Amino acid sequence: MKLADFPEALQPHLIPAPGGEMIYRCLGCQKTFPVQKLLYTCPDCRQVLMIEDPDFDRLKKVPAALWKKIFDFRKALKIPALSGIYRFHEFIGPILPLEAVVYLGEGHTPMIAANSILQKRAGVPFYFKNEGQNPSASFKDRGMASALSYINYLVQQGHAQNILAVCASTGDTSAAAALYAAYLRPHVRCAVILPHQKVTPQQLSQPLGSGAAVFEIPGVFDDCMKIVEHLSERYPVALLNSKNAWRILGQESYAYEIAQAFDYDLSRLAVALPVGNAGNITAVLSGFLKFYDAGILRALPKVIGVQSEHADPVYRYYQEPDPKKRRFVPVGVRPSVAQAAMIGNPVSMPRVIRLVDRFNETAGRQRVFFVEVTEQEIMDCQLLANRNGHIACTHGGESLAGLIRAVEAGQVEKDETAVLDATAHAIKFSGFQERYFSRTLAQEFNVYTRPELVNAPVLMQPGGCALPEPGRPLTGADLDGFVKTLSDAIAKALNLKKSPEQ
Numbered sequence: 001m002k003l004a005d006f007p008e009a010l011q012p013h014l015i016p017a018p019g020g021e022m023i024y025r026c027l028g029c030q031k032t033f034p035v036q037k038l039l040y041t042c043p044d045c046r047q048v049l050m051i052e053d054p055d056f057d058r059l060k061k062v063p064a065a066l067w068k069k070i071f072d073f074r075k076a077l078k079i080p081a082l083s084g085i086y087r088f089h090e091f092i093g094p095i096l097p098l099e100a101v102v103y104l105g106e107g108h109t110p111m112i113a114a115n116s117i118l119q120k121r122a123g124v125p126f127y128f129k130n131e132g133q134n135p136s137a138s139f140k141d142r143g144m145a146s147a148l149s150y151i152n153y154l155v156q157q158g159h160a161q162n163i164l165a166v167c168a169s170t171g172d173t174s175a176a177a178a179l180y181a182a183y184l185r186p187h188v189r190c191a192v193i194l195p196h197q198k199v200t201p202q203q204l205s206q207p208l209g210s211g212a213a214v215f216e217i218p219g220v221f222d223d224c225m226k227i228v229e230h231l232s233e234r235y236p237v238a239l240l241n242s243k244n245a246w247r248i249l250g251q252e253s254y255a256y257e258i259a260q261a262f263d264y265d266l267s268r269l270a271v272a273l274p275v276g277n278a279g280n281i282t283a284v285l286s287g288f289l290k291f292y293d294a295g296i297l298r299a300l301p302k303v304i305g306v307q308s309e310h311a312d313p314v315y316r317y318y319q320e321p322d323p324k325k326r327r328f329v330p331v332g333v334r335p336s337v338a339q340a341a342m343i344g345n346p347v348s349m350p351r352v353i354r355l356v357d358r359f360n361e362t363a364g365r366q367r368v369f370f371v372e373v374t375e376q377e378i379m380d381c382q383l384l385a386n387r388n389g390h391i392a393c394t395h396g397g398e399s400l401a402g403l404i405r406a407v408e409a410g411q412v413e414k415d416e417t418a419v420l421d422a423t424a425h426a427i428k429f430s431g432f433q434e435r436y437f438s439r440t441l442a443q444e445f446n447v448y449t450r451p452e453l454v455n456a457p458v459l460m461q462p463g464g465c466a467l468p469e470p471g472r473p474l475t476g477a478d479l480d481g482f483v484k485t486l487s488d489a490i491a492k493a494l495n496l497k498k499s500p501e502q
């Protein structure tokens with residue numbers, strides 16, 4: 001629809017003009033800094049930052065009913081800059097003009113209802129929100145769209161030029177960073193640092209295909225993170241990890257979309273997601289809180305953070321019931337099929353601690369829960385989900401395993417509905433499925449192959465008929481014999497009975 005075709009009262013609100021204010025706030029010393037400079041940590045105390053809008057109160061003045069209409073009607077506009085995460089422009093990047101927005105098709109991922117078999121297994125109705133349907137096939141595109149739109153804005157304003165963007169990655173951050181940086185050539189170049197052999201071949205192919213400089217180093221993600229932190233403190237590079245608070249803003253769109261999908265009534269909803277570096281859960285908590293603060297949500301949903309027993313520092317932190325006694329201790333990670341969340345020292349932990357407190361306080365009761373699952377549960381749940389029509393990666397399996405645990409523990413009740421974050425596309429992590437099927441997952445994963453979940457191709461090598469060879473297709477009676485022999489063999493393997501003669 002064209003702007004003139006929308007209700008007149010809505011027209012002035014549909015296409016956002018740059019406005020508001022944005023500042024970095026340090027979570028340690030509370031100092032604030034202008035966003036006209038790229039900052040990742042507080043220059044004074046080195047703590048992580050969040051981005052705030054000091055003029056947020058202006059958003060509260062817009063009635064909730066009007067916000068809901070604005071977001072719904074924006075769906076019908078044909079403007080690329082408002083087709084992705086910036087449908088929620090006022091909450092994600094109010095100072096950015098639409099000309100700065102980089103839109104590559106991210107966001108508005110489908111929510112797919114679980115069939116009755118899966119629902120029965122979980123104990124509650126639920127949906128997978130398919131983040132694998134983002135352009136680089138994971139949710140990281142939401143944060144990159146925000147971070148690179150901001151960088152594009154700095155370039156357009158003359159605040160920055162010839163930017164080298166760097167990130168450490170368990171695979172998906174580098175895929176997304178390289179894709180969005182490639183779009184901004186020649187102003188932005190990209191370098192990614194990966195733990196050698198700890199990203200999948202599909203993930204490795206992505207930054208290579210996008211033309212990024214790719215460095216593989218010995219160690220795990222936490223080691224790569226130390227290196228990019230060192231680089232970003234000493235060289236003029238733009239850090240694209242979720243330490244960069246702009247990433248968090250973009251990923252808040254996930255929460256806004258869920259709110260919109262349920263017509264802003266989340267009082268009986270639980271949202272489950274895997275937790276690695278904890279940027280995603282930070283964004284989800286922050287997003288729901290902002291919609292609540294603006295009066296758009298009347299109730300906060302439950303949020304279930306899920307971790308594998310092989311990388312569980314956040315879960316362990318919340319195991320201590322007395323908040324005063326809680327102490328964060330990084331853990332050494334063990335191999336995990338949820339490899340993109342295999343992180344022992346999450347950069348966003350201070351943000352999580354702050355936001356979980358605020359979330360529960362705002363709700364007046366506990367709404368955030370952390371659960372732990374086994375590697376076995378993660379693999380089995382992923383395969384089960386996909387056998388019932390989904391495209392979940394191992395981390396999507398982790399979300400489902402976490403939901404099952406949360407239902408068993410009474411944290412999610414039978415009359416509630418859940419949305420599970422399937423954080424990436426199944427094919428990025430198909431190697432784990434392959435190794436599960438072929439029983440070649442290393443011992444240290446602690447995963448046993450359930451025979452009933454195994455699947456493998458059957459090679460048909462019939463005797464007694466001619467076979468096609470390269471460059472020599474069969475014809476005539478040879479072809480007829482080949483077709484009949486193979487069809488009969490496949491029908492036999494499938495236990496098919498011949499249809500009655502016509």
Ligand SMILES: *Cc1c(COP(=O)(O)O)cnc(C)c1O
Nearest residue numbers: 172276277278279280340423424
């Ligand atoms: C990055 C990632 C995670 C973990 O998200 P964090 O923000 O690091 O907690 C989970 N699943 C997939 C597929 C990812 O790429």
Ligand SMILES: [Zn+2]
Nearest residue numbers: 026029042045
């Ligand atoms: Zn500080």
